[in-house]
Amino acid sequence: MSTTGGLMNESxxxxxxxxxxxRHALELAHRAxxxxxxxxxxxxxxxxEVVGEGWNRVIGLNDPSAHAEILALRSAGERxxxxxxxxxxxxxxxxxxxxxxxxxxxxxxDRVVYGADDPKTGAAGGKFDLLDNPxxxxxxxxxxxxxxxxxxVLLKDFFRQRR
Ligand code: ZN
Numbered sequence: 749m750s751t752t753g754g755l756m757n758e759s760x761x762x763x764x765x766x767x768x769x770x771r772h773a774l775e776l777a778h779r780a781x782x783x784x785x786x787x788x789x790x791x792x793x794x795x796x797e798v799v800g801e802g803w804n805r806v807i808g809l810n811d812p813s814a815h816a817e818i819l820a821l822r823s824a825g826e827r828x829x830x831x832x833x834x835x836x837x838x839x840x841x842x843x844x845x846x847x848x849x850x851x852x853x854x855x856x857x858d859r860v861v862y863g864a865d866d867p868k869t870g871a872a873g874g875k876f877d878l879l880d881n882p883x884x885x886x887x888x889x890x891x892x893x894x895x896x897x898x899x900x901v902l903l904k905d906f907f908r909q910r911r
Contacts, residue, residue, distance in 0.1 A: 766861045769793050769839040770895045773863070776803040776816065777841045777902055783808055787902045790816035790840040792824035792833065792857075799836065800824025816840060817848040821855050832856045841899040843870035843892060849878040857888040863899030865892060 769791055776789025780803040792800035802819025806812055817840050825831050837859040838852060844862060849871035852860055860879060862872060871878040872890050879890050 766839060766891065766894045769798075769837070770841070770861065770863055770899075772798065772801075773816075773839045773841050774895065774898060774902065776801055777899070780804040780816065781902065781906050787906050788816040788840065788842045790820035790838060792820050792836050792838050794824075794828070794833070794836045799827045813847065815845065815848050816842075817844055818851055821851055825855070834858065837861065838888075839894070841895075842866055842903065843872050843874045844879070845869045846871045846876060846878055849876075852879065852888060853884050853886055856886050859889045859891070861891045861894050863892075863894050863896050864903060865896070865900075 772791050773789040776791065777787040780789060781787035783805070785804045785807055788804040790802045791798050800820040800823040802816045802823060804816045805814040805819065817838060820838060821833065824833055824836060833855040836857055838857050839861045841863040843864065843866040844852065844860065845866070846869070860872070866874045869875055872892060873880065880887060
């Protein structure tokens with residue numbers, strides 16, 4: 749326990765390996781694919797526990813805001829009884845868009861970890877750089893490229909089958 753004590757005390761998961769949480773997000777992305785949605789999945793983690801889950805459901809819910817991250821933030825907010833989510837980390841299989849980056853800042857997340865880069869609409873530096881912007885009064889720590897190849901293969905396979 750002496751070597752892991754620091755990890756156990758880390759509420760936001762900053763010093764924990766991101767892989768297992770991203771795997772969980774990938775499972776949710778598969779659920780989106782099974783529903784005919786662009787396969788993106790997201791989980792919110794606090795104190796080493798999943799407190800929110802979401803997968804892209806824009807078509808199913810007729811809701812342009814029903815991105816995986818938004819739904820994961822909503823479920824975490826409900827679960828924790830708070831519209832702000834300090835001490836939480838969000839893991840998402842694709843670089844977040846502008847809308848989701850905005851919601852993440854409003855939520856006061858500690859950390860955002862994403863998988864595949866999105867050079868078309870990504871707001872963590874892929875296309876825009878919103879998450880890491882000193883103009884905001886809060887900026888979560890951001891890490892990209894977690895299980896990136898698995899996350900992007902899932903997306904590529906999905907779009908290949910659509911064509
Ligand atoms: Zn989004």
